[in-house]
Amino acid sequence: MKFILSTFIGLALLFNFHASANENKKVSKVLVFSLTKSYRHKSIKDGIIAIRKLGEANNFEVDTSENVTSFTKENLGKYRTLIFLNPTGSNVFNDEQKQALKDYINGGGGLVGIHAATDFCFEWEWYGKMIGAFFTNHPKVQQAKLISVKPKDKLMKGMPESWLHTDEWYNFKSFNKDVKVLVKLDETSYQGGNMNNEHPIVWYHQFEGGRVFYTGLGHAPETYVDSLFVKQLLAGIRWTMRK
Numbered sequence: 001m002k003f004i005l006s007t008f009i010g011l012a013l014l015f016n017f018h019a020s021a022n023e024n025k026k027v028s029k030v031l032v033f034s035l036t037k038s039y040r041h042k043s044i045k046d047g048i049i050a051i052r053k054l055g056e057a058n059n060f061e062v063d064t065s066e067n068v069t070s071f072t073k074e075n076l077g078k079y080r081t082l083i084f085l086n087p088t089g090s091n092v093f094n095d096e097q098k099q100a101l102k103d104y105i106n107g108g109g110g111l112v113g114i115h116a117a118t119d120f121c122f123e124w125e126w127y128g129k130m131i132g133a134f135f136t137n138h139p140k141v142q143q144a145k146l147i148s149v150k151p152k153d154k155l156m157k158g159m160p161e162s163w164l165h166t167d168e169w170y171n172f173k174s175f176n177k178d179v180k181v182l183v184k185l186d187e188t189s190y191q192g193g194n195m196n197n198e199h200p201i202v203w204y205h206q207f208e209g210g211r212v213f214y215t216g217l218g219h220a221p222e223t224y225v226d227s228l229f230v231k232q233l234l235a236g237i238r239w240t241m242r243k
Helices: 002-024 044-058 095-106 125-131 221-225 227-240
Strands: 028-033 060-065 081-085 110-114 134-137 142-148 162-167 171-173 180-186 199-207 210-215
Touching: 028 044, 044 060, 044 081, 044 221, 044 227, 081 227, 095 125, 095 210, 110 125, 110 227, 125 210, 162 227, 199 227, 210 227, 221 227
Parallel strands: 028 060, 028 081, 081 110, 110 210
Antiparallel strands: 134 171, 142 162, 142 180, 180 199, 199 210
């Protein structure tokens, strides 16, 4: 009887050990949100493919949504980071959904904004401060010179001090000066910049308990196979996930 009892206890402890180990190895999840109420970028599908590949290589799962009903406290709680991939439009969320996003950020959640994430929720001042700025306009797609502002920052690891890239270069308004700018545009290298050559294009900050990273790159499908863009995007995702 003692032998049976001991065996039972041993198996129970072994089961609990493995359950605990599996829990510790639980894969992190991110949610890619790409709802469009106005202009829709053709590159959204390419962005999702690229993020899924990053997830497979870096041990995180990727869910996607274009539905505002995803923004509930219960659902957002499943994710380490939200990735706003080229969403567009205003008055998208109702008050409850806005509160769910605020609570998520306030609770330590992460958010990565890509390109048109600044062309979104113009009516919501909190969102603008959180994402870092709002889009105003852009010139034609063209090549420009990017300059590293903080070359020693951990989110710039493996990035050059300057490089050329072709994209749709946003001009911004309502810029949150509390963000940490990582990369800026050299406005003398292209036509259509209107920010007096102080033109941030990649930044990050800690905001009301959460972590937010934004890149203004990401208009064209080919951007999502560009090694430098993908490298920095992964750095931003990992930082917002606190990895």
